[in-house]
Amino acid sequence: MSTEEQTERLLKAWETPRGWRYWSAVNNSEVGLWYTLTAFAFFLFGGVLALIMRIQLAVPDNNWLTPDQYNQIFTMHGSVMMFLFAVPILEAISIMLLPEMMGARDLPFPRLSAYGFWCFLIGGIFVCGSLFFGVGPRGGWFMYPPMTTEYQTGVGPDIWLLGLSFIEVASIAAAVELIVGALKCRPPGMRLNLIPLYAWYILVVAVMILFAFPPLIAGDLLMELERALDWPFFDADRGGDPMLWQHLFWIFGHPEVYIVFLPSIALVAMIVPTFAKTPMAGYGWIVLAAVGTGFLSFGLWVHHMFTTGLPGITIGIFSAASEAVAIPTGVQIFCFIATLLIGRVTKSVCLLFVLAGLATFIIGGLTGVMVAIAPFDYQAHDTYFIVGHLHYVLVGGTIFPIVAGFYYYYPFVTGKQLSERLGTLAFWLMLIGFNVAFFPMHLSGLWGMPRRVYTYPGGMGFDLPNLISSGGAFVLGAGFVVLLWDVLRPKGKQPLVKRNLWNAGTLEWSGQVPDKPWGIRSIPIITTRYPLWEQENLLTDIDEGKFYLPDAEEGLRETMVTSTVDAEPMQCLRVPGPTFLTMFAALFTGGVFIFSTYHWWIAAGISGLLSFGTIVTWLWTGTALIPEKATKDVGRGLTLPTYVSGPSAVGWWAMFITMLGDMTAFVSLVFGYFFYWTVHDTFPPTEFDGRSVAGPGVFWPLATIGLSVIAWGSVIAARHLNRRDRPVGFYLSLTVSVTSAGLAAASLFWGPYANGMDPTHHVYSASVCVLVLWTIVHLVVGVVMLLYCGARRLAGRMDATHDADIVNVTLYWHFLVLTVAMTGCVIGLFPLVA
Amino acid sequence: MMTGSIRKHDESRPKPIRDRLWWVVSAPSLWALHFLACYITAAIWCEKASHPEQMSFLYALITGYSVVALVGIAAVGWLSYRNFRRGDPPLPYDFDDPQDRTHFIGFTTFLLAALSGIATLFTVLVFVLVGTCD
Numbered sequence A: 001m002s003t004e005e006q007t008e009r010l011l012k013a014w015e016t017p018r019g020w021r022y023w024s025a026v027n028n029s030e031v032g033l034w035y036t037l038t039a040f041a042f043f044l045f046g047g048v049l050a051l052i053m054r055i056q057l058a059v060p061d062n063n064w065l066t067p068d069q070y071n072q073i074f075t076m077h078g079s080v081m082m083f084l085f086a087v088p089i090l091e092a093i094s095i096m097l098l099p100e101m102m103g104a105r106d107l108p109f110p111r112l113s114a115y116g117f118w119c120f121l122i123g124g125i126f127v128c129g130s131l132f133f134g135v136g137p138r139g140g141w142f143m144y145p146p147m148t149t150e151y152q153t154g155v156g157p158d159i160w161l162l163g164l165s166f167i168e169v170a171s172i173a174a175a176v177e178l179i180v181g182a183l184k185c186r187p188p189g190m191r192l193n194l195i196p197l198y199a200w201y202i203l204v205v206a207v208m209i210l211f212a213f214p215p216l217i218a219g220d221l222l223m224e225l226e227r228a229l230d231w232p233f234f235d236a237d238r239g240g241d242p243m244l245w246q247h248l249f250w251i252f253g254h255p256e257v258y259i260v261f262l263p264s265i266a267l268v269a270m271i272v273p274t275f276a277k278t279p280m281a282g283y284g285w286i287v288l289a290a291v292g293t294g295f296l297s298f299g300l301w302v303h304h305m306f307t308t309g310l311p312g313i314t315i316g317i318f319s320a321a322s323e324a325v326a327i328p329t330g331v332q333i334f335c336f337i338a339t340l341l342i343g344r345v346t347k348s349v350c351l352l353f354v355l356a357g358l359a360t361f362i363i364g365g366l367t368g369v370m371v372a373i374a375p376f377d378y379q380a381h382d383t384y385f386i387v388g389h390l391h392y393v394l395v396g397g398t399i400f401p402i403v404a405g406f407y408y409y410y411p412f413v414t415g416k417q418l419s420e421r422l423g424t425l426a427f428w429l430m431l432i433g434f435n436v437a438f439f440p441m442h443l444s445g446l447w448g449m450p451r452r453v454y455t456y457p458g459g460m461g462f463d464l465p466n467l468i469s470s471g472g473a474f475v476l477g478a479g480f481v482v483l484l485w486d487v488l489r490p491k492g493k494q495p496l497v498k499r500n501l502w503n504a505g506t507l508e509w510s511g512q513v514p515d516k517p518w519g520i521r522s523i524p525i526i527t528t529r530y531p532l533w534e535q536e537n538l539l540t541d542i543d544e545g546k547f548y549l550p551d552a553e554e555g556l557r558e559t560m561v562t563s564t565v566d567a568e569p570m571q572c573l574r575v576p577g578p579t580f581l582t583m584f585a586a587l588f589t590g591g592v593f594i595f596s597t598y599h600w601w602i603a604a605g606i607s608g609l610l611s612f613g614t615i616v617t618w619l620w621t622g623t624a625l626i627p628e629k630a631t632k633d634v635g636r637g638l639t640l641p642t643y644v645s646g647p648s649a650v651g652w653w654a655m656f657i658t659m660l661g662d663m664t665a666f667v668s669l670v671f672g673y674f675f676y677w678t679v680h681d682t683f684p685p686t687e688f689d690g691r692s693v694a695g696p697g698v699f700w701p702l703a704t705i706g707l708s709v710i711a712w713g714s715v716i717a718a719r720h721l722n723r724r725d726r727p728v729g730f731y732l733s734l735t736v737s738v739t740s741a742g743l744a745a746a747s748l749f750w751g752p753y754a755n756g757m758d759p760t761h762h763v764y765s766a767s768v769c770v771l772v773l774w775t776i777v778h779l780v781v782g783v784v785m786l787l788y789c790g791a792r793r794l795a796g797r798m799d800a801t802h803d804a805d806i807v808n809v810t811l812y813w814h815f816l817v818l819t820v821a822m823t824g825c826v827i828g829l830f831p832l833v834a
Numbered sequence B: 001m002m003t004g005s006i007r008k009h010d011e012s013r014p015k016p017i018r019d020r021l022w023w024v025v026s027a028p029s030l031w032a033l034h035f036l037a038c039y040i041t042a043a044i045w046c047e048k049a050s051h052p053e054q055m056s057f058l059y060a061l062i063t064g065y066s067v068v069a070l071v072g073i074a075a076v077g078w079l080s081y082r083n084f085r086r087g088d089p090p091l092p093y094d095f096d097d098p099q100d101r102t103h104f105i106g107f108t109t110f111l112l113a114a115l116s117g118i119a120t121l122f123t124v125l126v127f128v129l130v131g132t133c134d
């Protein structure tokens, strides 16, 4: 077989679909690019909203906008920037870059990324669109109840809650993809100590997303239940407490700040060594910083609630943690500065933005340490000082590094370079504009100007700083216009850049110019941190197909799965190709959320059924396929299995990670239950509002646990029997588990129902009912999964050796039985000891 | 350089815990547990105790948690310190050698243990300095 023919075949397998079919692409390069552009478009939208606000605030007593319009605009500005730009763009960039940095052909679940992208696009348009109909949310980006429950009756908050939950699901999907990608799709030899720093950061961030977003989703669920069905979670008259929302929101919200900051810093960690022409100093220290920040950032949330009258001790604990997080944050910045000092730095626009980002972030960090001290925060809370602080952190920590990333990676994507001249102009406009716009906000804040006001009276000392701010904002905006022009201007005549034009050391620059769709010609063996600098002949050997998987004999898309710590080859993974299924699945899933906003339950139900059907089709035809041969020669004398199940399989990891996130959401709901217990003298109450408060009793919750344990046991038995190839036993235990799971769901429902629990009566009833609801839904999903496995075996798509489906479903059931046990004990037994 | 001893992954080959990924996050996890335990205990104490101002029982609990957490973190730190000190392979440690990997995990875990120790002490300090529910 000649190399040319191999090349042909490989190209054919990875070919990007053409024409209108282009939109069925699922490869990380296409999806990553669409994702990035979409997120950037939302950024521009958010930026225009910001400028509108600055026009309104430029002069005192301005009535260009009505207060209601202003409320919608600042809410939308904050929400768009945080949910539709900052998080998605970082996931987008990672989807595009991570596989290339690790010499992988694609991420392990390309269709999942595509699904996430379409969800993001649909949800984003829906949320932003509300503004044009004057029905946008008005509660600020953190949507505090009771304002958003009792005082806002329009659909605004529902759009926010449902639209953004929908997008959060997409974010979690991307997180699962990136975690599995970073852990299992590295090239052979790339041990933990050789991973590009970017991948370390993304790993940390993806795990953070997994634990940070579910509490918010749980909060969204509670608030939507209150708004749609009148379950009084945040209604103080019926025992609810708005503080629970604040907890759930900020358990998400503070890590969020680091979720958007760390991946930008990850870009910096790739750019700095290239322009310093030397490996990053203190690799281990940077990993320390990334992991340490990831952890500590979960211990800070209460610093957003210092003014709510919490106990002194609580405030102290969180204030201390807020100061501690400055240590790892500082460490990584020192490493960057050290690297720049050791190296021979070449000047470039890219580096200018990096430096501006670091400097700006440090200023924001200093004001951050100030507001983390509770007494200072009592003064600054809800003033423009906070607006100044948060933009220094966000723009310095996120925007400037991303712009640097644009300059750095633009040639990687398009083969053309952005103009250094225009770049310098954009840089100065942005840097000056930013400081002129945001520095005065610290002053007006300290002088007493509250945030979120649509106007202010003249003569209070606010006139001048606001005028200056508005002027600066437009200079900043001009900087972005220059950038945008540079990105979009036609570059037909401009020559292609040379390969690896920055002379970088990491693998993503191994691509040819113009780039080929296969990700990499052959998957290399990695023995150093900067392979392009330190491994001789690497590019030639890659190009000549001397490494792994240089061919696509079967015309299938393939990449390699390796072990977590040492990246030893484990599997030749077939990844699926283009499909429109993911787009339809996203459309229908979107329908469920969007129709629910308007309480069009029938339409939502139909959409839900369609989405279910599409997703099952997608799984049925695209996952855990039985390969035509059990092993495959991947080159260099290495033979790898084409099918694996259990903990070596990427699908198992995806299930495990997803369920960790799912458990986090569930634990947040349980936290709610106990939160209400702490704030009430008697919980569960015996009587409320003249009626006695019913509970679920003890028997039915315990019966549920018993039945679920039986179901779980027979799932495990089914897995064993399948592996031993005993079909009769397999179907039998499947039937037992489906039946007992059904009975478990029924008995869980029966307890509260027979005792006459009314979820709208008191928050106790509501918190029991939400746990019951959550658990029943999970039982139903568990049953559906079992039926799916039965059907797979019947259809011959699963057998004794190809059992990934039932193995992954068993894993789901481990988590499920834990959920049921916790629910049963909390609602059934805790009232006895309370 | 196309060497590198690439061999297939073998599940059955034993791997010491100190060569596993989760070893890296063990110290910060101890911090997290300690942090949560302190926060939850204090929150329940301040809301539910009949005499929240008499803090001796609370203090006993917190002291218990802190001793456990700090001893655990110190042990992780010490084991990791030995791991990256042992044998002194030549610097730098950034190549494809199992020893380099062990050294890296040891070093990073050691640093994380130090950070977690400091952060845990910060929490303890709050109880020493603030010591009130008001």
Ligand code: HEM
Residues within 6 Å of the ligand: A047, A050, A051, A053, A054, A074, A075, A077, A078, A079, A081, A082, A086, A139, A140, A141, A142, A387, A391, A394, A395, A398, A399, A437, A451, A452, A453, A454, A473, A476
């Ligand atoms: C393009 C330049 C920007 C300008 C001129 C700007 C301007 C503003 C202003 C004036 C406010 C205060 C609204 C008020 O309290 O009445 C605000 C709030 C906010 N901004 Fe920006 N902003 C910009 C960029 C960003 C970016 C890049 C992010 C995040 C990545 C961001 C996130 C936020 C958030 C979260 C709020 C709080 C919204 C709320 O109070 O609910 N902004 N911005």
Ligand SMILES: [Cu+2]
Residues within 6 Å of the ligand: A253, A254, A257, A300, A301, A303, A304
């Ligand atoms: Cu915070």
